[in-house]
Amino acid sequence: MRAAMRPFVRLGWACLAASFFCPATTRAEAVTVFAAASLTEALAAVVKVYEPASGDRILFNLGASSTLARQIAAGAPADVFFSADAAKMDELTRAGCIVPPTRCNLLSNALVLIVNAHEGAVIFKPRDLAGPAVRRLALAETSTVPAGIYAREFLTQAGLWEGVAAKVVATGNVRAALAAVAAGDADAGIVYKTDALISKDVRIVHEVPAAEGPRILYPVALVKDGPAPEAARRFVAHLATPEARAVFARFGFLSAE
Secondary structure, three states: OOOHHHOOOOOOOOOOOOOOOOHHOOOOEEEEEEHHHHHHHHHHHHHHHHHHHHOOOOEEEEEEEHHHHHHHHHOOOOOOOEOOOHHHHHHHHOOOOOOOOEEEEEEEOOEEEEEEEEOOOOOOHHHHHHHHOOOOOEEEOOOOOOOHHHHHHHHHHHHHHHHHHEEEEEEEEEHHHHHHHHHOOOOOEEEEEEEEOOOOOEEEEEEEEEEHHHOOOOOEEEEEEOHHHHHHHHHHHHHHHHHHHHHHHHOOOOOOO
């Protein structure tokens, strides 16, 4: 079994060495977190408990990791970057925008093939995407957005990309791909499992086994020269606690270890 599929385990001190969570001795601040759209509900649940306990206020900018990375590189006032793709974090690290010692790979995910829950295409496996039942395939943009990059990598490895490329309806992020299938604007889509689980309007018809798909990582780190570095350290430390990890697991996320 691949490491990304193991149950949540204790994260190492590398994730926590730079900080600790101690609200009684800290001053409340606002923390701006740039986070992948697929983390929306899970982070909201984490913050619902964290804000009252810490006194800090957590502000989110949610979207495609590629877009968020460009914004940070351009000088956007972010304190934390929580990416759905290690490559985007690598780019910002090389650009000197990230505090390297604070980085850790916190979460993983899985890809799933979805159809509309009510009038979806009759398909059962990835190779069916090349058949007549699917005219429009919703994917996040396959050259820049992590979910789309992962989907294209899987389809290429499976020998299916050339047969479906002309059917792809590219969207700005994974939530838009989910919405296209939920609304019936696409016959099928490939999204993260965590996204599919939050929608009653889509149905999972196939989950890509870990051994057959790309390794999906969600790294988190402090942004260099962020407006609230100490509060950001407290929040990143909290994301690695058993309490926060239990919330992520409840929303379907896997441990990256």
